[in-house]
Amino acid sequence: AQSVTQPDIHITVSEGASLELRCNYSYGATPYLFWYVQSPGQGLQLLLKYFSGDTLVQGIKGFEAEFKRSQSSFNLRKPSVHWSDAAEYFCAVGPTYGNKLVFGAGTILRVKS
Amino acid sequence: DTAVSQTPKYLVTQMGNDKSIKCEQNLGHDTMYWYKQDSKKFLKIMFSYNNKELIINETVPNRFSPKSPDKAHLNLHINSLELGDSAVYFCASSPQGSYEQYFGPGTRLTVT
Secondary structure: OOEEEOOOOEEEEEOOOOEEEOOEEEOOOOOEEEEEEEOOOOOEEEEEEEOOOOOEEEOHHHOEEEEEHHHOEEEEEEOOOOHHHOEEEEEEEEEEHHHEEEEOOOEEEEEEO | OOOEEEEOOEEEEOOOOOEEEEEEEOOOOOEEEEEEEOOOOOEEEEEEEEOOEEEEEOOOOOOEEEEEEEOOEEEEEEOOOOHHHOEEEEEEEEOOOOOOOEEOOOEEEEEO
16 A cells, blocks of 8 residues: 655754655555645645656755655755744655545654754 | 635534535646644545546545535535544645645634
8 A cells, every 4th residue: 555654753953954854655656756845824835746757856945855766765855944944744645546645644844043 | 816725714613513614726626635634733635526526535424525516616514523523624636637736724623
């Protein structure tokens, strides 16, 4: 069955430091992969997506992610974190039946000044 | 320009009541979804409609009934509300042939 694992429930980084959020997936074919961000009290916003082609994808707000098939991973990175990046981040894989996406449990990012 | 909108944003009600949440998207998308996000922030799909046709119906109590009057709207009606229904409900939509989903701001339902 398709699944997504985000091993880190919480991550704290200093403002200006680099960030990497981990995502591992289980999927029977070539996956479509997504990262979403949810700020407190808000809906989910699409940060970036991977469908095919270049395995390093660029997204909004200076984020990027790298698809590594051999490791079944799609880790999210940012070279320099800003305080406004504090939020919860969700990785998702699909499609499954009915075009459904399967979401990970999320990683809460805290940014300290 | 609101892409996916939901009303109301907050809903506080008592057990046993019936309530509805409305969702509208102006993106021209063909597929719409309802998700439930529980207190642990776990996001679980409930329903999906494509061009007004139900295509996903996860294991959700019969008290939940979605209705799609047209492809821009997907409403969620909940009968006989229970304490365990308290959660944030998100509507989302996606274009035909694409799997990226665009989410509404959520409706926080509190059942007392």
